[in-house]
Amino acid sequence: MSDNDKTKNWRPATRQVRAGVERTPFGETSEALFLTSGYVYESAEQAEKSFTGEEDHYVYSRYGNPTMTQFEDRLAAVEGAKFCKATASGMAAVFAALAAHLKTGDRIVAAQALFGACYHVIANILPQWGIKAEFVDGADLDAWAQALSTPAQAVFLETPSNPALSIIDIVAVSDLAHQAGALVVVDNAFATTVLQHPLELGADVVTYSATKHIDGQGRTLGGAILSNNEDYIENTVAPFLRQTGPCISPFNAWVLTKGLETIELRVTRQCENALAIAEFLSTQDAIEDVIYPGLKNHPAHELAMKQMSGHGGTIVAFHVKGGKEAAFRIMNKLEIIDISNNLGDAKSLITHPATTTHQKMTADEQLAAGIRPGTIRLSVGIEDVRDLIEDLEQALA
Ligand SMILES: Cc1ncc(COP(=O)(O)O)c(C=O)c1O
Known part of the structure; x- marks a missing residue:
């Protein structure tokens, strides 16, 4: 609900500290923390309009919360992404980014070298719903080309990978993936938003375990899904998150907003x-x-x-x-x-x-x-x- 446009000309270090700030009338220096699960309305009519979307009003913190919005706006500005959805953890982000998009019969091609839970989601959980998974050596462009010579709906990779630090060419793989019709999802947890911006290199979606460098002080769990694709975020990811409920706690979103500052x-x-x-x-x-x-x-x-x-x-x-x-x-x-x-x-x-x-x-x-x-x-x-x-x-x- 805040306007990221004013941050456009700010350099990354300024965005990390100031993007997304929505001060309350109290004029607090540090970002406010809204520990509330629900919201009140001035009238039944306002409640109705808030639910139809005619009025811009928070309705429930599983859908959104001002502290969550602040974190999403700041991370989007820092990453250079148009849209950001925060999640309860990095795995919630990875799972939602893929599960919201893929359907029975779809095919996902992923790098072999992945964090254990990411591998488990792709190798064992998604196939429960008839999604076919194929793994390739992420550093081998010929292997990607071969796997993507047949249509695929998603490509997933981490670079550097956990823990073998294999590096994958995001530009080249995104190009091959797009020719195969696949959405490219990059888990950027190891590279961080400071070092690497996959959306600028051709990826469609970036996921974070914010638990890692974004917090950076071992306090909370959190995650995020970022993209410039409005249809994917608003019509695919957002409804999935709202209805299935892996929302971030406002307290964790607040900690992570402060983490981005440093x-x-x-x-x-x-x-x-x-x-x-x-x-x-x-x-x-x-x-x-x-x-x-x-x-x-x-x-x-x-x-x-x-x-x-x-x-x-x-x-x-x-x-x-x-x-x-x-x-x-x-x-x-x-x-x-x-x-x-x-x-x-x-x-x-x-x-x-x-x-x-x-x-x-x-x-x-x-x-x-x-x-x-x-x-x-x-x-x-x-x-x-x-x-x-x-x-x-x-x-x-
Ligand atoms: C590359 C990568 N992706 C995702 C995750 C999962 O993050 P979380 O523990 O926040 O769910 C991790 C955790 O170590 C990770 O290393």
């Missing part, structure tokens, strides 16, 4: 720290391989630099010698970096994907997603990088 500062620092850590890890004997798109030896380094504003991202993955046992030993010795499966936090967090985030995949599916028994994923925080490197050094010793 996202660029945090993500920039996290990227600098991540590069320094990736370079350090590359010199360590205990490590077989370091995967970081910011390193020149990453197979898609140049594409990553082009697509992600010259940064490699906030996550570093590495394979340790000695498999699961060695990985656990190193993780258990860390004194600063916490063992946690969350990511994008101000605190550095480390996880063993094979036994946590991607545990539900079979060993073969894990391998296809780039996960080995010795793979570790490190979400780099904003601490002093010298302390982080010293912590890793003593754990690897």
Whole structure:
């Protein structure tokens, strides 16, 4: 309900702090928090008009809430998207973005390397309703071309992927997908709105787990679906969200609105720290391989630099010698970096994907997603990088 037009000429850092602000008559500095599930009307006629849409009035917080609108407007302005719908979590966003659009008999082509729950939705849940799923190696354009040589209704990908940090060419895949008639949905959780804007690269829809870098301080869950396609958002996604109910709590929307204010500062620092850590890890004997798109030896380094504003991202993955046992030993010795499966936090967090985030995949599916028994994923925080490197050094010793 707020007017994003005035933010058009603002630069991203200004939008992150000020877009979507709707001050109440009290003139508060910080954004107001409307913890209300319902709304009152001056008359029965006004209630009726609010439901028919003749009057612009909130009706119920499953449909919309001023704090939710503020978050949606700010994120849309920061992302450069015309429309944004907030959701209860990142998975609610991914599921709604796909389930609202796909029908029985439709076909979805997705990258193989996905976050475990995204993979589960596409491989196991959507097929329950007769939606056919096909997975391809996301980095292989020939594989996309082959899979998209027959019509498809949706394409889904993450870049960088979780946890193998595979980089997918959004421009090229969007082009192939559009020729096949597919809606392109990009999960931008790892790249963040600071580094990568998939809609500018040809994607139709962007989803976020706002739980990650948008909050950035591990407090709340949230998600969002963004697009420039009004028909898709207003006639497909919005009714689906209203009737099925994965709405964000106003409190969480408020936390995430405040999170957006500092996202660029945090993500920039996290990227600098991540590069320094990736370079350090590359010199360590205990490590077989370091995967970081910011390193020149990453197979898609140049594409990553082009697509992600010259940064490699906030996550570093590495394979340790000695498999699961060695990985656990190193993780258990860390004194600063916490063992946690969350990511994008101000605190550095480390996880063993094979036994946590991607545990539900079979060993073969894990391998296809780039996960080995010795793979570790490190979400780099904003601490002093010298302390982080010293912590890793003593754990690897
Ligand atoms: C790439 C990606 N997409 C989606 C999600 C799901 O987000 P949420 O936990 O907010 O539902 C995650 C969570 O780790 C993720 O890494």
